Amino acid sequence: MASEHHLPLSKQQTAPKIAIFEQENFQGRCHEISGSCTSLKDAGVEKVGSILVHSGPWVGYEQASCKGEQFVFEKGEYPRWDAWTNSRRSDILGSLRPIKVDSQEHKIVLFENPSFTGKKIEIIDDDVPSFHAHGYQEKVSSVRVQSGTWVGYQYPGYRGYQYLFEKGDYKDSAEFGAQHPQIQSVRRIRDMQWHQRGAFHPTN
Numbered sequence: 001m002a003s004e005h006h007l008p009l010s011k012q013q014t015a016p017k018i019a020i021f022e023q024e025n026f027q028g029r030c031h032e033i034s035g036s037c038t039s040l041k042d043a044g045v046e047k048v049g050s051i052l053v054h055s056g057p058w059v060g061y062e063q064a065s066c067k068g069e070q071f072v073f074e075k076g077e078y079p080r081w082d083a084w085t086n087s088r089r090s091d092i093l094g095s096l097r098p099i100k101v102d103s104q105e106h107k108i109v110l111f112e113n114p115s116f117t118g119k120k121i122e123i124i125d126d127d128v129p130s131f132h133a134h135g136y137q138e139k140v141s142s143v144r145v146q147s148g149t150w151v152g153y154q155y156p157g158y159r160g161y162q163y164l165f166e167k168g169d170y171k172d173s174a175e176f177g178a179q180h181p182q183i184q185s186v187r188r189i190r191d192m193q194w195h196q197r198g199a200f201h202p203t204n
Helices: 002-006 009-014
Strands: 017-023 027-033 050-055 058-063 067-073 076-078 095-098 107-113 117-124 142-147 150-155 159-165 168-170 185-188
Touching: 067 159
Parallel strands: none
Antiparallel strands: 017 027, 017 050, 050 076, 058 067, 058 095, 107 117, 107 142, 142 168, 150 159, 150 185
């Protein structure tokens, strides 16, 4: 950690860094993490009460080894559990990793059926809070991310389970970690490198 001070300022800002507090509102023991952590428990984190993202974005997982429910964290403050999830299924965070954001462009295509078939909705450089408003009522069983990094949500208005989509192909819903082929809203994950404000602000 000491070597960080020798980095040029611009590098300091973009190096991923997240602080995990064991109690709500940034109280209790604090653990700083600056890279992938496949087991928060092994890193000495007993409980996750609040999170401060100094630079991101990050994705957290309910289980160790980056498995289970996903939670996306952009630069900003998450004082309580409900600031980063509304699925209400679990309040455990088992592992974390930084998300690579390698493009300023954003393009994603979501398909009704596995293996990129059936009806589709194509989104370029936009956030879509409701697929229904765009006339797409179908399920989403496969996804092709041509550029950018995205997060899809089970319900409209960025609610329900979250699914991280990095560049590449997801030929069925199991590949993006969904038990049901249902996505009804998506948004772009923005990086501080291109968007100085950077962050998505959760609304409760």
